[in-house]
Amino acid sequence: MSGTFVGMPAFPKAAHEAVHNATLRGNLRHATHTIRAKRAKAVTEVSDWAELREAGKRIKDHTLRHLDRYLVQLEESVTAAGGTVHWAADADEANRIVTYLVKATGETEVVKVKSMATQEIGLNEALEAEGIRAYETDLAELIVQLGKDRPSHILVPAIHRNRGEIRDIFAKEMSEWGRPAPDGLTDTPAELAEAARLHLREKFLRAKVGISGANFMVADTGTLVVVESEGNGRMCLTLPETLISVVGIEKIVPTWQDLEVFLQTLPRSSTAERMNPYTSMWTGTAGSGTTGSDTADGPSTFHLVLIDNGRTDTLADEVGRQALRCIRCSACLNVCPVYERAGGHAYGSVYPGPIGAILSPQLRGTASEIDSSLPYASSLCGACYEVCPVAIDIPEVLVHLRERVAQGGQVTQKGAKVVLKPAKGHAAERAAMRAAGWAFTHPAALRTGQRLASRTRRFHPRTLPGPGMAWSASRALPTLPAEPFRDWWQRTDGGRTEQGVADGGPSLRGRAGDGEDSGK
DSSP: OOSTTTTOOOHHHHHHHHTTOHHHHHHHHHHHHHHHHHHHHHHHTOTTHHHHHHHHHHHHHHHHHTHHHHHHHHHHHHHHTTOEEEEESSHHHHHHHHHHHHHHHTOSEEEEOOOHHHHHHTHHHHHHHTTOEEEEOSHHHHHHHHTTOOOOOSSOTTTTOOHHHHHHHHHHHHHHHSSOOOTTOOSOHHHHHHHHHHHHHHHHHHOSEEEEOOSEEETTTTEEEEEESSSHHHHHHHSSSEEEEEEEGGGEESSHHHHHHHHHHHHHHHTOOSSOSEEEEEESOGGGSTTOTTTOOSOSEEEEEEEOTTHHHHHTOTTGGGGGGOOOOOHHHHHOHHHHHHOSGGGOSSSOHHHHHHHHHHHHOSOSHHHHHGGGSOOOOOHHHHHOTTOOOHHHHHHHHHHHHHHTSOEEEETTEEEEOOOSSOHHHHHHHHHHHHHHTOHHHHHHHHHHHHHTGGGSOSSOOSTTOHHHHTSOOOOOOSSOHHHHHHHHTTTTTSHHHHTTOOOHHHHHSSOOOTTO
């Protein structure tokens, strides 16, 4: 992934600072609770939601298992429709390709559809370094760009801003990017939206190059799909002469029938709408049809840049690969108690929240301090899994990645040898696991330890010791029994000598059915 967020502190430090920002927490609480409630209502309207969820999961898993075949089919379909396909192994290669394509047109500015993929690779910064200015046209992305900020939510990038802050940003910054904000601008939503519309209108009509991502790509026809709620995306997709789409290789679906499933689940799970307001689809170029380029609508030149950027490495992980099912609905963010309090910036990635905690460490590796901390940015409550429309078991992947970090950080390949790079900051955890592993393989030592723990239980602390344990100070440690289970079993002969058995009651040995002393 791009180095846009390199240098940010690890999640614990960033989150610690964020939770002390009362305005941020208020903005997040109001927005996430509102979206969460609307989504829950929209989902309950669909009687077969569970079936749609399972269908989406299966379609994605099938596609990922046969990704090589569907990528080739997609390239053939896009090429046959008049488009050109480019392959980018990483962010740097993708940025070089897009920069070259824009320069080839002779233009020095582009309009952009909201795109997580272009943020992932740091495309705006790469274009700016080459003298090309990229204008974000999504309202929330515009707010982030004008405010010299970073997105903090997948669906609502400016969720951390309230209306007063947005008004101040528009009034101060719009004039530097084009048409200034109207005099006397207030913080009412209608006036803010009108100011953005007037500011962007001239850019839509002037731009010759548009850049987008895609929510889906249909392999058998080469069709790309963008869903959005404002209409700015359609302006970018249809008005420019050249369209460049930058898309992750996992965004493929095999057929239109498969696409139909996601066009039902994505709107309800993201914006709580029954049907997406703007669903734009295009296949190749305007000049590829029988009508000819002079009479057809849309760009006359289309380029598709397919990016890997860590996705094939993620695909190789049998547990972690399910993160590639993600359709970027952001439902997991809106139910996450950690995200609600820490905000998106604390995650140090364009992918915040629960999905970011499992996707970013896989795309970027776990070598850096921030990426090694992300799998721990969760309470493992499971709410994210419950709302995911493609059934990504985020808690399972989080635990899997924690194991990777604790055992050794990043796996690298040197020739034919696999090298495990030592992880930092987990020496005590690894030592504890080694000690536990040794004890469980030495029964006599385990029995002695259990007896010692029981006999000294009156001296045990009620909470976890150590400084800075605010979380554990209000949580009592479990009380140890007066004697270990093994000793009780031997003393009572598996429970047969207890009073209940003497009176004719059932015994544990009888419940086992076969009389085996399974506890020894």
